[in-house]
Amino acid sequence: MEPQHPSDLAQQEAAARDYKPQLEGPLVGEKRPSTVITEEYAKADPIYVTKTMALPQTYSHYRPIQGDGNCGWRAIAFAYFETLVRCGDMTQVQGELARLTSLNTFIENVGGHNSWLFEDMVAETFELFNEIIAAMANGRDAMPLVTDRFNNVEASQSIVYHQRLLASSWLKGNYAQYEPWITGGVEHYIQDTIMPIDREIDHIGVVLLHDVLLKPANIVLEIAYLDRSDGMEVNVHRMPDEANGQDPATLGPIVYLLYRPGHYDILYRDSVIQPPPMPPAPTSLQIHRATSLTHPPEIESTIPSLQDYSTVDMSALAMIPGFAPADMSPLGSPPAAPSPMTDPYAPSPQSPWIPQPFSDSLAAPPPPPRPSPSQQQPTTPMTVHPLRFSKYNFPDLVETSTFPEPSFTTNTFKNSHFNVAHYNNMNFQPEMYRPEAEEEIPHGRGSGRKRSSEHCAVIKKESRG
Secondary structure, three states: OOOOOHHHHHHHHHHHHOOOOOOOOOOEOOOEEOHHHHHHOOOOOHHHHHHHHHHHHOOOEEEOEOOOOOHHHHHHHHHHHHHHHHHOOHHHHHHHHHHHHHHHHHHHHOOOOOHHHHHHHHHHHHHHHHHHHHHHHOOOOOHHHHHHHHHOHHHHHHHHHHHHHHHHHHHHHOHHHHHHHOOOOHHHHHHHHHOOOOOOOOHHHHHHHHHHHHHHHOOEEEEEEOOOOOOOOOEEEEEOHHHOOOOHHHOOOEEEEEEEOOEEEEEEOOOOOOOOOOOOOOOOOOOOOOOOOOOOOOOOOOOOOHHHHHHOOOHHHHHOOOOOOOOOOOOOOOOOOOOOOOOOOOOOOOOOOOOOOOOOOOOOOOOOOOOOOOOOOOOOOOOOOOOOOOOOOOHHHOOOOOOOOOOOOOHHHHOOOOOOOOOOOOOOOOOOOOHHHEEEOOOOOOEEEEEEOOOOOOEEEEOOO
């Protein structure tokens, strides 16, 4: 960036330093966007440009006050009435009218002003109070009344003069509080700074007017100073001092003023335009299918109780021949939900003597429709269990209707699946070895054998001659 010419800098500094408020138009203007102030200083000193560019981020609008030497007094008085109207509490307005009326005695006795000299001046203030109360009582907006009265030259000057009377009388009654900042005595300061018409308010006058007018009404005063001080934004000071640094939302009604050298305007921050929030990112579901296990599955260290299996859906076990989910557990757990494949597998009729290594198709015919729970008849105890138990350990659960073993046995038969002692037999019944039931079999040539009366497996013993 090229440095600016010295003459350009001088012109910018002079434009900011020699700012002259408007002397034409209404005494109290309409609200305007605060960006207008930014445009006014677009070619001013870079410090002012930076601060005025940041101003709209805090204060959305401003109201220009005519700079006729009474702008500070008029700005505070107008903002005071505007705040009362915006609060909408008619009781508070009536209370303020009574309080200011009582201060007439304070102005006369402490301030030393004759009542016959200021009665007409303060009457304009009290008439405005009464108009505001009447408008609130009728549900009308009172702000046009306030604006019209302050833009009337005679009424506006009378209200401003009333503010000067209040400030000068408060200074006399509380001089010890302000003495360190006043030179030349209280009378000299009042006659030289406060009471002259068209004499702009100074900082002491602002503090006095806040203490006598705004503070009793619980209204905070905030002043933004647009000057050449350090910083990227305007410096802000609040009255009373304990309001500085606090959240504005906790302070109640606040009057905002913008101070430029020798001039005051009214600021507003009730309609600050915030940047729109970013829309939330669209939520997308992503399904990742694992093609292999990269981490071994965790094994639970706690063993669940048997009751936890009562709610497990075991309908898939119906695909295994001989399993029925409703009756598979001898523990008496509640049956699972009905399944179209809950009937035990029933093999095709076959001859016990003709081997059929392959069974029929596993597809069972569809079961008959189940009756509703209210129509079900009590069933007889089950005598045939789908699981094959040993007749020696569970004699009551062993199917007894199977065909008996032939009286004659051969090695071929014993090694076939037709033998119930063969593990491939569907009615497999392991035989129990009983040594006491053994009987001697006639010895053959060079060997001997024993046969169990229950047709147990052949035990060969080789004789040693």
